[in-house]
Amino acid sequence: MLADSSVDQRFGTRVGLLLSALGIAVGTGNIWRFPRIAAQSGGDEGAGALILAWIIFLLLWSVPLIIAEYMIGRKYRFGVIGSFVKGMGKRFAWMGAFVAFVATAIGFFYAVIVGWALYYFFQMLFFPLPVTNVESMAIWDGFQSSWWPFVMHFLAIAAGGLAIWKGVRSIEKVNKVLIPFLILIILAAVIRAISLPGSGQGIAYLFRIEWAQLKTPDVWLQALTQNAWDTGAGWGLFLSYAAYMHARHGTVKNAFITGFGNNIISLLMATMIFGTVFSVMQFGYGYADAEVLEVMKTSGPASTGLTFIWMPQLFERMSGGGILAVFFFLGLACAGFSSLMSMLELSTRALVDRGIKRNKAVLLIIAFVYLLGVPSAMSLNILSNQDFVWGLGLMVSGVFIASFCIKYGISRLKNETEFAPGDWKPGLWWEIPIRFFVPAAGVILLVWWMYLSVTQFAPEEWFxxxxxxxxxSVLLQWLAITGLFIVFNKQISKLYN
Known part of the structure; x- marks a missing residue:
């Protein structure tokens, strides 16, 4: 029996729903991952081929999955596990538990990264910007060797807990302030970047299509991976928020707005970073184009190289760079925090559906996420491992969401959905990707990543x-969690029956 009135809450306005959905989609992946992937996947002439493939997969993977999550969440008014039990049947409770755990496991280390952004915001605000690479590395190393990662990790999670404390009402209020503020920061940063001398060269490279690159499988695979990462589609996050949607809140149009809004923000951030890096490195450091791209491709420890090592140095060489650095890391923290909120809400809703009062559920989740995030705060190797393991797990989660639709009946789910007046109705353009593309793409991506782990990531130690x-490492952690959920499937299903 439901024991908390927060499950009966609904988003007050469509704007609040859309801003909260954008909060799910827009995260650190838009700001530090997408520009790096664009540089790594670009050819000699440009990275536009990746952007083209990325937009195609937005329509084939992200938007169909977001629509499916909206339909499922709004229909059952439960979180992920409860919806799987009600929709797929008791035998598939373990699938819902897996989807919920993957999103929660990402939250373990994601909160650590949000803490990094918060620390750098204060670092840029109160201390001089680093002039050299040595100084920048000293800031990073000093931070990592101190207690600050644990403190900032806690602050990020505690703030997230406060944001979801009262359910969707507090979530909506926070996102109504956070997301417009983030968009203003991004627009200001883009305007400053395009005004820099030589920035046009970097921006032109970003959007120029080198058609031969479309023949490269890696471009398509990276485009699909990025879509799965930066939209949040298939994580179960939209499903959890959809439980609070009114019938008048459309599913299809909102999914398109969310997906395209997320990708527009990614393009704006890439424009800002490509423009800034090309301008400062060519005029300030005298780097050639190829050398600039090599810097942008640099991952560094836990993929931190461009964002935490190079960007502070680049801002130091810009007029007004100190202010820009402060707002850049504030924007990164805001983007990460809005996504972290949704991960905490997914986990909290799973407990609330079980009958636990929301305030108690929030405290339990905060403690759980903090404790299991401590290893990632202690070690970059552990954080990288968790990123690798559960990032791959998102592919499985997306396949499980599609499997829900297939098992329940795609046409049946569509026919039973109450579409809002003026909303679009999904046709074959939605049914075909859910039935065929998402499952096939998920399997292909998994096989590809496993192949790379054997041949490139750890060729001598894949075992x-x-x-x-x-x-x-991936297989053992997956098997341990999946095996646990399968063994206790009956007990899990009873909790949500």
Whole structure:
């Protein structure tokens, strides 16, 4: 029996719903991952081929899955696990538990990254910007060797807990302030970037299509991976928020607005970063185009190289760079925080559906996420491993969401959905990707990543579970969690029946 009135809450306005949905989609992946992937996947002439493939997969993977999550969440008014039990049947409770756990496990280390952004915001605000690479590395190393990662990790989670404390009402209020503020920061940063001398060269490279690149499988695979990462589609996050949607809140139009809004923000951030990096490195450091791209491709520890090592140095060489650095890391923290909120809400709703009062559920989740995030705060290798393991797990989650629709009946789910007046109705353009493309693409991506883990990531130690990028590390953690949920499937289903 439901024991908390928060489950009966609804989003007050469509604007509040859309801003909250954008909060799910817009995260650190838009700001630090997308520009790096664009540089790594670009050819000699440009990175536009990746953007083209990325937009195609937005329509084939992200938008169909977001629509499916909206339909499921609004129909059952439960979180992920409860919806799987009600819709797929008791035998598939373990699938819902897996989807919920993957999103929660990402929250373990994601909160650590949000803490990094918060720390750098204060670092840029109160201390001089680093002039050299040595100084920038010293800031990073000093931070990582201190207690600050644990403190900032806690602050990020505690703030997230406060944001979801009263359910969708507090979530909506926070996102109504946070997301417009983030968009203003991004627009201001883009305007400043395009005004820099030589920035046009970097922006032109970003959007120029080198058609031969479309023949490269890696471009398509990276485009699909980025879509799965930066939209939040298939994580179960939209499903959890959809439980609070009114019938008058459309599913299809909102899914398109969310997906395209997210990708527009990614393009704006890439424009800002490409413009800034090309301008400062060519005029300030005298780098050639190829050297600039090599810097942008640099991952650094836990993929931090461009964002936390290079960007502070680049801002130091710009007029007004100190202010820009402050707002850049504030924007990164806001983007990460809006996504972290949704991860905490997904986990909290799973407990609330079980009959636990929301305030108690929030406290339990905060403690759980903090404790299991501590290892990632202690070690970049552990964080990288968790990113690798559960990032791959998102592919499985997306396939499970599609499997829900297939098992329940795609046409049946569509026919039973009450579409809002003026909303679009999904046709074959939605049914075909859910039935065929999402399952096939998920399997292909998994096979590809497993192949890379054996041949590139850890070719000599793919069987060593202690290697953070080994295939065995992924398989053992997946099998442990999946096996646990399958063994206790009956008990899980009873909790949500």
């Amino acid at each position: 060593n579970p202690l290697n953070p990028f080994s295939l065995m």
